[in-house]
Amino acid sequence: MPADSLSTAAPPSLAEARATLERVWGHAGFRGLQAEVVAEVLAGRDVMAVLPTGGGKSVCYQIPAMLRPGLGLVVSPLIALMTDQVEALKQQGVAAARLDSGVSLDDRSEIWRAARAGELDLLYVSPEGLAQPHLIDRLHDLPLSLIAIDEAHCVSQWGHDFRPDYRSLGRLAELFPGVPRIAVTATADARTREDIVRSLRLGEARIVVDSFARPNLQLAAVRKENASRAKTDAAVIDLVRQRRGKSGVVYCGSRDGCERVAHALRDAGTNAIAYHAGMEARDRDRRLERFLAEDGAVMVATIAFGMGVDKADVRFVIHADPPGSLEAYWQEIGRAGRDGDPAEGITLYGPSDIAWTLRRLEGSPMAGEVKAVQVRKARQLFAMLDGAVCRPQAVRRYFGETGAEPCGVCDICQDPPALFDATVQAQKALAAVQRLGERFGRGRVVDHLLGKTKDAQPWETALSTWGVGADTALHTWRDVIDHLMFEGLLVEDPNEGKPLVMLGDPEAVRAVYRGERAIEVRRQPARAGASRERTRTGRNAALESMDADVRARFETLRAWRRDRAAEQRVPPYVIFQDKTLLEIALAEPGDLDHLARIPGVGQTKLDRYGAGVLQALSQHAA
Structure with a gap:
């Protein structure tokens, strides 16, 4: 039904939106650019919003859907994501529902009845479900307040999570x-933003792009010593052990890797849960429920586990295998610290990883132009991981933030790597690969440079590059070769499991030969498993240094919350986040009025849980 058939009354005001935010979510004001986005939608105008993970994107359409007349339609890519958001809204007293394959026929009938009666504020559907003609027909019979397309990067073939079903959502403009x-x-x-606007036919939309800064995240990258799975697994186990008792996510590049690492972590005493697309849907759902409900759980997953995660207290994300682009990296790292408290993102990477990424891209069915862009994106990621620029600054500049400053807390800022000018060594290595006819692996190339090839033939010893690098240490040559791989100056041909080193981008190689492009390499790469103690700030630090009474109240509240969550079969954090429970433990409210003033306690939750919270505090005091 066209929007002009709805009430012609003045649109809801931003003041009403702020009042709703405080009443339902318990927050006194909007964050960042939320208010700008909300104002556009309240006025009935199209908008595209790029807001950081944890920046409250969903509120930007949830509040307008509650205030504007009609039903708010939300298109979301994952059942887990829809379920999580709907359950959280219900806890806050918002009339929300979802339609997916897990909803029974009786429940579907009740959802449509509520929608026709005007009793529903938000309805979540998948893009696949929206492609069904009968669903469109039913929606045509309802007044719609807005249409929200969540995780809109899925629309773009230039993005990191392209989904063909999203491309058809542009027709919603006509429907x-x-x-x-x-x-x-x-x-x-x-480029991805432009593709989203074009594909969704949002040509007149206001585009709002907030900063990509996540100041509570401390980022680090650790060069793998070798390609051994055992070494990588051991490094992951050590990193998780150092964060014992904290909730985290470990990303692996394969299903087998997930199972292997999860098993090793369990053997080491960690509550680790494997999760990947090869499991039955019900099994995955059960594992997700465990992760969301259990304190200190660590999910070991492929990228099948990502957008559907809305757990606020994830304290670390570890990439045992790096993702394929900076977009994917930022999305996955962004699972940590959604509550605003300190969190960590640690990525293990090595030359074999970029070789695997490029082989996967080469074998994909995507168009040549798209494939070239994705290869460039992969190289940009590895250049960041192996570079010497502040990591958040490098990511923010990638996304177009020209004024981004160093973060001061990542591994690069805290311990700047020692670099050396490796331009001459790079020239020698590139020349050696060329003279050898691009017919050997990296070990043989290094031996050639050192003049130590076993049983070298006369044709090889006669080359001008034979032994030209004898004055450089073996480990330094390995580092130089690795860096040239990351930069795309050298590439590896898989050669049926026996990779051959070949020259990369011809123009870039010529620039190095001519001395027009300088090459800087780390003198000593970080060792896997090394850890740095971050400067702790925020509520986690407060809790760790808090007196015993506050900690005891906090644990009492967590136990109370765990029981309520089990009764309702919902994740604990949809009742109250840890951050809110800690505020309550610190304030020790003695009545509902005092409790209502604590951030994160909205009116619905006060009505539903206020007496229980006060009783739990009272019993603890007794």
Whole structure:
């Protein structure tokens, strides 16, 4: 039904939106650019919003859907994500529902009845479900307040999580003319944003791009010593052991890797849960429920586990295998620290990883132009991981933030790596690969440079590059070769499991030969498993240094919350986040009025849980 058939009354005001935010979510004001986005949608205008993970993207369409007349339609890519958001909304007293394959026929009938009766504020559907004609027909019979497209980067073939079903969402502009549409995402560079706007037919939309800064995240990258799975697994186990008792996510590049690492972590005493697309859907759902409900759980997953995670207290994300682009990296790292408290993102990487990434891209069915862009994105990621620029600064500049400053807390800022000018060594290595006819692996190339090839033939010893690097140490040559791989100056041909080193981008290689491009390499790469103590700030630090009474109240509240969550079969954090429980433990409210003033306690939760919270505090005091 066109929007002009709805009430012609003045649109809801931003003041009403702020009042709703405080009443339902318990927050006194909007963060960042939320208010700008909300104002556009309230006025009935299209908008595309790129807001950081944890920056409250969903509120930007949830509040307008509650205030504007009609039903808010939300298109979301994952059942887990829809379920999580709907359950959280219900806890806050918002009338929300979802339609997916897990909803029974009786429940579907009740959802449509509530929608027709005007009793529903938000309805979540998948893009695949929206492709069904009968669903469109039913929606045509309802007044729509807005259409929200969540995780909008899935629309773009230039993005890191392209989904063909999302490409058809542009037709919503014709199917529901006049209904304001909002597209939201946390990760989209300029080219991806342009593709989203074009594909969704949002040509007149206001585009709002907030800073990609996540100041509570401390980022680090650790060069793998070798390609051994056992070494990588041991490094991951050591990193998780150092964070014992904290909730985290470990990303692996394969299903087998997930199972192997999860098993090793369990053997080491960690509550580790494997999760990947090869499991039955019900099994995955059960494992997700465990991760969301259990304190200190560590999910070991492939990228099948990502957007559906809304657990606020994830304290670390470890990439045992790096992702394929900076967009994917930022999306996955962004699972940590959504509550705003300190969190860590640690990535293990090595030459074999970029070789695997490039082989996977080469074997993909995507168009040549798209494949070339994805190869460039992969190299940009590895250049950042192996570089010497502040990591958040490098990512923010990638997304177009020209004024981004060093973060001061990542591994590069805290311990700047020692670099050396390796331009001459790079020239020698490139020349050696060329003279050898691009017919050997990296070990043989290094032996050639050192003049130590076993049983070298006369044709090889006669080359001008034979022994030209004898004055450079073996480990330094390995580092130089690795760096040239990351930079795309050298590439590896798989050669049926026996990789051959070949020259990369011809123009870039010529620039190095001519001395027009300088090459800087770390003098000593970080060792896997090394750890740095971060400067702790925020509520985690407060808890660790708090007196015993506050800690005891906090644990009492967590136990109370765990029981309520088990009764309702929902994740504990949808009742109250740890951050809110800690505020309550610190304030020790003696009545409902005092409790209502604590951030994160909205009116619905006060009505539903206020007496229970006060009783739990009272019993603890007794």
